[in-house]
Amino acid sequence: MKKLITIALLSIVALVGCNAEADTGKEGNVKVVTTIAQIGDIVENVGGEHVDVKSLMGPGTDPHTYKATTSDIDNLQKADVIFYNGHHLEGQMNDVFEKMRSEKPTHAVAEAIPEDMLDADPENPDIPDPHVWFDINLWKYAVDEVTKGLSDLDPENKEYYEKQAENYKQKLDDTHTYAKEQISQIPEESRVLVTAHDAFHYFGKAYGLEVMGLQGLSTESEYGLKDVQRIIDTVSERNIKAVFVESSVNERSINAVVEGAKAEGHQLKIGGELYSDAMGPADTEEGTYIGMFKHNIDTIVNALK
Numbered sequence: 001m002k003k004l005i006t007i008a009l010l011s012i013v014a015l016v017g018c019n020a021e022a023d024t025g026k027e028g029n030v031k032v033v034t035t036i037a038q039i040g041d042i043v044e045n046v047g048g049e050h051v052d053v054k055s056l057m058g059p060g061t062d063p064h065t066y067k068a069t070t071s072d073i074d075n076l077q078k079a080d081v082i083f084y085n086g087h088h089l090e091g092q093m094n095d096v097f098e099k100m101r102s103e104k105p106t107h108a109v110a111e112a113i114p115e116d117m118l119d120a121d122p123e124n125p126d127i128p129d130p131h132v133w134f135d136i137n138l139w140k141y142a143v144d145e146v147t148k149g150l151s152d153l154d155p156e157n158k159e160y161y162e163k164q165a166e167n168y169k170q171k172l173d174d175t176h177t178y179a180k181e182q183i184s185q186i187p188e189e190s191r192v193l194v195t196a197h198d199a200f201h202y203f204g205k206a207y208g209l210e211v212m213g214l215q216g217l218s219t220e221s222e223y224g225l226k227d228v229q230r231i232i233d234t235v236s237e238r239n240i241k242a243v244f245v246e247s248s249v250n251e252r253s254i255n256a257v258v259e260g261a262k263a264e265g266h267q268l269k270i271g272g273e274l275y276s277d278a279m280g281p282a283d284t285e286e287g288t289y290i291g292m293f294k295h296n297i298d299t300i301v302n303a304l305k
Helices: 002-024 037-050 070-078 091-101 136-153 155-183 201-207 225-237 252-263 289-304
Strands: 030-036 051-057 081-084 106-108 124-128 192-197 210-215 242-246 269-274
Touching: 030 037, 030 070, 030 136, 037 051, 037 081, 037 136, 037 155, 037 289, 051 070, 070 091, 081 091, 081 136, 091 106, 106 136, 136 155, 136 201, 155 201, 155 289, 192 225, 192 252, 192 289, 201 210, 210 225, 210 252, 225 252, 242 252, 242 289, 252 269, 269 289
Parallel strands: 030 051, 030 081, 081 106, 192 210, 192 242, 242 269
Antiparallel strands: none
C-alpha cells in the first residue's frame, strides 16, 4: 500500500511539473499575452527566441463581442506584459485591462498611432476606428510599441528586439508594395469592396478602394432591410460582380445582399472569405499577419479584376 501511495504521489508531482512547464514556457523568457493574433504575430517576430506568446482570440473570434474567460484571466495574471489593440476593439474587456494596468505593463498598441492619422467612427466621433492593422504604415507604429514594451521590460535584449523589429518592418514594406501592385490590376470602376462590417476603411484608403459595409465599425451595430437595400442598389447601379464574407462574422448579412440582388435581376457572387478581425488557423500562411494580408489581397483581386 505504501508503495502504491508513493507511486501515486510521484505521478501527481510529475503532472504538476509538466503543467508548470507548459504555463511558463522556456525558462527566462518574457511571458507575453495578447488579445488578437495580429498583435501576437508582431510579438513573435520582434521577440523571437526571448518570448513566449499567448494570444487569447483565435481564428473566427470576434473581438468586438469577446468576453474574457476564467482561463484568460489566469493567463493575463501570469503574463509579464500584456499587449492589446485598444480604441474599444476589445470593448468587453476594458475593465480587465484597467485592473491589469495597475499590476503590470499593459500596452494598447493602436493608441500609439498619432491621432491625426486615425479615422473616427461615424456613429461615435469620439472613438477612432480600431482596425488599424489594415494599413501597413499605421501598423508599423504597433511594431514600435511592442518593441519598446519588450525592451523596457527586458533591457538586456533591447538591441536584439530592435534588430528583429527592423527586419520585420522591411517584410511589411515588401507586403505593402505587393498589395499596391496587385490592386492596380483591378479596373478603377470595379474597385469597390463590400463586406459585412466596416473593418476595411484604412485598407481602402491605403490601396484606393471604396469600402462599403452593412454594419458599422463594430459587429455589435445593428443592420436592417434599409442597409441591405442600400448595398443592393449600389452593386446593381455600378455593376459590381462580387461581395465578400468575413471569417469572424456570420455570412447571413452578405447572403441577404446576394439573394436580394438576384431577385432584382443582378447576378452577384460571393468573391471569397476575407480575414478581418481574426487571422487564420495557426501553422498556416493565413495564421500569420503577412500571410493573412496577402490572402485578402489575392482574394479581392481575383474576384474584382
